Each structure stands twice: as C-alpha cells, then as structure tokens.
Amino acid sequence: MKKFLETIKNIFKIEELRKRIGYTVVLILIYRLGSFVVLPGIDPMQLANLQTQASGGLVGLLNMFSGGAFGNASIFALGVMPYISASIVIQLLGIMIPYFQRMQREGESGRRKMNQWTRYLTIVILALQGPAYLTNLHAQLPETAFLLSGFSFNLFATIVLIGGTMFIMWLGERITDRGLGNGISLIIMVGIVARLPFAFFAEASDRATQSTGGILMLIVELVILFFIFIASIALVQGVRKIPVQYAKRIVGNKQYGGVRQYIPLKINAAGVMPIIFAQALMLFPMIFASFDATRGFAAVMSNMQGFWYNFVFFILVVAFTYFYTAVTVNPTNMAEDMKKNGGFIPGVKPGKKTAEYIDSVMSRITLPGAIFLGIVAILPVFAQMLGISNQFASFYGGTSLLILVGVVLDTLQQIESHLLMRHYDGLMKTGRLKGRSGI
Numbered sequence: 001m002k003k004f005l006e007t008i009k010n011i012f013k014i015e016e017l018r019k020r021i022g023y024t025v026v027l028i029l030i031y032r033l034g035s036f037v038v039l040p041g042i043d044p045m046q047l048a049n050l051q052t053q054a055s056g057g058l059v060g061l062l063n064m065f066s067g068g069a070f071g072n073a074s075i076f077a078l079g080v081m082p083y084i085s086a087s088i089v090i091q092l093l094g095i096m097i098p099y100f101q102r103m104q105r106e107g108e109s110g111r112r113k114m115n116q117w118t119r120y121l122t123i124v125i126l127a128l129q130g131p132a133y134l135t136n137l138h139a140q141l142p143e144t145a146f147l148l149s150g151f152s153f154n155l156f157a158t159i160v161l162i163g164g165t166m167f168i169m170w171l172g173e174r175i176t177d178r179g180l181g182n183g184i185s186l187i188i189m190v191g192i193v194a195r196l197p198f199a200f201f202a203e204a205s206d207r208a209t210q211s212t213g214g215i216l217m218l219i220v221e222l223v224i225l226f227f228i229f230i231a232s233i234a235l236v237q238g239v240r241k242i243p244v245q246y247a248k249r250i251v252g253n254k255q256y257g258g259v260r261q262y263i264p265l266k267i268n269a270a271g272v273m274p275i276i277f278a279q280a281l282m283l284f285p286m287i288f289a290s291f292d293a294t295r296g297f298a299a300v301m302s303n304m305q306g307f308w309y310n311f312v313f314f315i316l317v318v319a320f321t322y323f324y325t326a327v328t329v330n331p332t333n334m335a336e337d338m339k340k341n342g343g344f345i346p347g348v349k350p351g352k353k354t355a356e357y358i359d360s361v362m363s364r365i366t367l368p369g370a371i372f373l374g375i376v377a378i379l380p381v382f383a384q385m386l387g388i389s390n391q392f393a394s395f396y397g398g399t400s401l402l403i404l405v406g407v408v409l410d411t412l413q414q415i416e417s418h419l420l421m422r423h424y425d426g427l428m429k430t431g432r433l434k435g436r437s438g439i
Contacts, residue, residue, distance in 0.1 A: 010419060017180075017418045024179035027171050028190050034164070035069035035076050035191075039157050041148035042073050042137070049140045064400065067191025073137060075164040078129055079191070080184055083169055085280045086121035090114055091327060119169070126165055130158035181411040189407040192400050199391035206389060221388060228379065228396055232405045235372055238267035240365045242358065244343045261343075265362055268369040269329050272402040274320035275377050279399055282313055310381055314374040321370035322363075331358035376402060 012018050038044040051071040063070040066079030094100040094114070103110040134154050138146075146153070172183030179186075207218040241262040303309050335355035344350045348357045379397025384390060394400045 011415060014418055017415065020178065020180045024175050024181070024186070027175050027179065027183075028186065031076070031168060031171055031187055032067065032190065032194070034167070035067045035074050036072055037075050038073050039075060039077070039160060041146060041153050041157065042141070043145045043147060044073075046141060046145035047071070047073055049142075050137065064192060064195065064394065065188060067187075067194055069191075070133075073141075075160050076168055077133060078126060078161050078165045080165065080168055080172070080187060081280065082125040082129055082165055083118070083122045083184070084276055085125055086118045088277050088280055089121060090118050095327075119166075122165070122169070123162060126162040127158070130161040133161065134158065180414055181407065185403070185407045185410070189403050192403060195391065196395065199389070199395065203389050203392040221392075225396060228376075228401065229405065232376060232397075232401055233409070235268050235369065235376070236271070236402070236405050236409060238369070239264040240267065240361065241265070242345060242361060244338060245346050263334065263358075265329070265358075265365060266369075267365050268321070268373060269362075269366070270321045270324035270373075272399065272406050273324050274317045274370070274373060275399050275402060277320040277324070278313055278316035278377070281316060282309070305381055305384065310378045314378055317374040317377045318370040321373055322366060325362065325366050329362055331355040331362065334358055373402075 011021070038047075050073060062079070062081065065081050066074075066077060069076040069079060090100070094104050100114065100117075103113050106113070131154060134157055143149075148156075168187060169184070172187050175181065175183030175186055203221070204215075204218055207214055241264050244261050244263055332355045335351060335358060338344065338354060339350045345354055345357060348354050376397040377399075380393045380395075380400075383393035383396040388396070395404075
C-alpha cells in the first residue's frame, strides 16, 4: 500500500503527466455528459421502450459501444462504430487497391491521407445509419414522444447525429495527441466501464433473491471472472522471442557489436481489433432482420445466442486475427532492417530466408492466439447459458473484456514510461508492462 501511494505521488509530481491526465479526464467527462443529452425534439421522459430494447441482443452491443447513448436517444447515439466500420473498409482497400497501397507506403503523409479518407467514409456511413436509427426510434417510441416530426425533423436529427459522432472522433484525436492513451480506445472503454457497476449490482440482486446458488454462486462467478481476466492479460502480453546475433564491427582499433538480442513477436499481435472487425460485420444482418419475415438467414444470424451466429463469429475472429497480424507485422521489412544493421538469426541466411523464417514463426504462434481469441469472443454466450444475466455475462469475454485489458495495459504502459523517463520507480516492482496498440 505504501508503494502504491508513493507511485501516485510520483505521478502527480511530473507536471506534463499531471496535465495529460487532467486533460484526458476533462474530455472524457464531456463525452459522458454528451451521452445523456437527448436529441432535440424528443421527450426524454418517454424513452423506456428504447432502453428496454437496448438492454440486450445486437442493439445492446451498439448501446455498449456508445456508452449507453443509443438507449438514451442521445446526440452521441451512433457512437464510434461508424468510424470503426470505415477504418475496416479503408484497411481492406489498402490490400486490394494500388492507390491505397501507395498511400500506406508514403509514411506520415500517407497516413494522414488515409485518415482523411476514413473520415469521409465515416460521414457516408453516418448518413445511412442516422435515418435508420431515427426509423427505429419511431418504431419503439410512442408518437407523443416526438415534439417535432416530419422530414425537417429527420433531416435536422440526422445532421445532429453525424455531428455528434464527428465530435466524439475529435475528442478521441485530442486525447491521443495531448492526453494519455489512445483516445478512441479510451472512449469505448469508458462506455463499457460505465455499465459495469449497474451490471454487477443487478447480478448481485438476482443472486440474493434466488434460491439456486445465492451469494455463493455470485462468489464463484467472480472467481471465474478473475481467472478469465488473468488469462486475457496473458493473451495480450504473451510473446515469442527470436534470437538475433549482431556481427562485430571494427571502427578504428576498437571492436563493437557481437551482442545477441531478441525480437519479441506477440502471440496476439492483433489485439482486440479482430473482435471489433468481426463484430462490425455481424451487425449487418441486424439491419435486414426486421425485413426477414421467413426467419431466414438474416434472422438466424441476428440471434446472438444461436449456434450459427457464434460459429460464424468465431471463424471471422480467427480470420481477422491473421489478416490484422499480416497488416501490422511485416517479416520482409524486419529481415531487411536486420541485414542493414549487421544482424542475422543463427542458422538462417539473411534476406529472403530470414523473412520466410519470421513469417513461419509468426503463423505458428498466431494460430493458438487466434483460436483463444475466438473462444474469448464467444465466452459471454456460455456465461448466459449458465444462468448469468446478459449484462454481467458480457464482461466474461468478448469485446468488453479485451478492450478493458488492452486499453488499461496500454495506458499504464504510457504512465510507466513517463515515470521511468524521470528516474522514478515504475508501476511494477519487476518486469515491464507490455501495452497494446490502440483501437
């Protein structure tokens, strides 16, 4: 406890870190306040049906990503999912279309161009999702809930929804530039954490009033949740080290080098992104489910507790893990960098053979990571089958758990970097925190 308090004091001794934390907290508070600002023209006292709809299923997932704004008919109701969907499309285009491939190779300027394209595509997606959200509002709320109506209201509300999501994106960029951690990731995490106390107390209340299990069952649930949390941390931080030998260099009369170092390859280099990508694709059947009166493909794929939904979700998570790992880890560049710096993997020829070796190792260690990530993605369904409430079950795996683990580790890593830079002790007595790349 004394060590912890000393670390907190050291954090607030660093002026830059103190300002970054304060700036981040202020912007997050602005976001949370905005999630309770109801769209102009809607009576906030008549949102009961919408909040009931947003308590479970795929709509509940959208409500989670928006931090509860979806169920509040807020100006931030569409959240950051349109931006994430646009990011998926742009990254896919970066593989298939030469124009975007050239932008990826242009470094910082190319990254800015792709970010601009992502913003444009986000606006297009918002222009489609905004009217769809308003249509859902008209279906869920009584006519007396609408103080305004007609085409002019729909147009005005769509513009407000577009502006709300773009403002969230701006907040996220400001947090990334001047705050602490990755802004978009933190905004998603805050929305998830905001639901945790209500979900826990609802589960505790249910267990206290039930004759099956009672408080003892709640304790068992918390123990299982703890072990799943530890396993998720191991998944995020696990690495496989490849030894690299650097040849000796002679400068003047002195010899330099001859040191063996290691390349850390992450077992889960993709982080939580495969689950987010797969989840974004699984949202599309929901759009067509209401028109599928025959209970066909769209309706079946909208059932989050169904076999086919979870089977396809698992396969997509595994596939996107390989895809995102291939995008973020480039064995050819790693091999070229080693060759330029006089490094080589013992027993492997420099150049093409080294790239092939790294690629084969990456493929082997990605497979168990991808399978485990897929299992974590569908764990909430098994938790619900064991009688855990829908809201609390979402923290047993899936997007909620991995975003919490990844974002917390990434933020703590940044804090530790500031502490070590100024010669203070880190957050841990031994080892180093390994953060995740941001969402």
